[in-house]
Amino acid sequence: MKNDVILLNHGSGGRLTRQLIDEVFGARFSNPLLDARTDASIVDFNGADAVAFTTDSFVVQPRFFPGGDIGKLAVCGTVNDLAVSGAKPLALSAAFIIEEGFGTSELDRIVASMAAAASEAGVAIVTGDTKVVNSGMADGLFITTAGIGTIDNRYRDIGKAVAVRPGDMVIVNGTIGDHGMAILAARSDLSFKADIKSDCAPLAGLIGAILDSRGDAVTFMRDATRGGLGTVLCELAEMCRREITIDEHQLPVRQVVRSMCDMFGFDHMFIANEGKVVMTVRPDAADTVLDLMRKHPYGREAAIIGTVGDVASGKVTLKTSIGGKRIIAIPAGDQLPRIC
Ligand code: MG
Secondary structure, three states, X not given: OOOOOOOHHHHXXXXXXXXXXXXXXXXXXXXXXXXXXXXXXXXXXXXXXXXXXXXXXXXXXXXXXXXXXXXXXXXXXXXXXXXXXXXXXXXXXXEEEEEOOOOHHHHHHHHHHHHXXXXXXXXXXXXXXXXEEOOOOOOOEEEEEEEEEXXXXXXXXXXXXXXXXXXXXXXXXXXXXXXXXXXXXXXXXXOOOOOOOXXXXXXXXXXXXXXXXXXXXXXXXXXXXXXXXXXXXXXXXXXXOOOEEEEHHHOOOOHHHHHHHHHHOOOHHHOOOOOOEEEEEOHHHHXXXXXXXXXXXXXXXXXXXXXXXXXXXXXXEEEOOOOOEEEEOOOOOOOOOOOO
């Protein structure tokens, strides 16, 4: 690897994260399931149905923020990785690394929040682990969750975008950048009162409703987390080797998120979400899927934001509000650390 030491930005979900995964973990662990780089791996058992399997660690700072906390995040993150893989989440594990001196009442609040999120998502937390490290050796609390889900064979390749065709529409279930800016607002000494909440939510219900009614028309799904909507779109364009055109005018972005991005020098396309799914859908089903999303509490501000084109460029083009066009690319660094 080019770097001698790990940098904070190796954890940002952008280009450096990908380099770390490719050059260290991928190089040593390489196998067909891991090499697909999907949200969850679809593991086959002899003669039995396939199971979707995924894991995620949570180190968010601060642990409590408007709209959620580290516990809710730890459940939703894993549930969503299963749901966007086309799986029905079934069971989770939860492992806790706790620093000596951590308050038991705070721990209990976090665990209660995990229980509530798991109950909403219809999953049970069926196994776990606890480790305590000396004071000063960890920043309070880190949580790792893993999850399994059952998967219908029809959806096993949905994360690989193999069925994406020119003409498919790109849909997102609501406003982008809310989680990242809520964390930044919770951290910063802002001179104004930023009215912004994380979108942290379990998406299994919303996605299940869409698959039940128009699963035949959904060609790709991914949750837009750390690297934001922009990273998912860039990866999608690369995977399906098509040009994806996004209409900036159609992008749902709250004004407070725009203002904060301007103020701090961020691009809302690459700001983290924790309750957003990006789908591509056959054109004849796009309106139906949009309606289904908008009927769900976690999809009220859903929008069709773009299309998959004929051009085999593998690039994402943004049609700007003022009529221009620009190619968007995953930024190398300087995203917010410890966002999830
Ligand atoms: Mg994911």
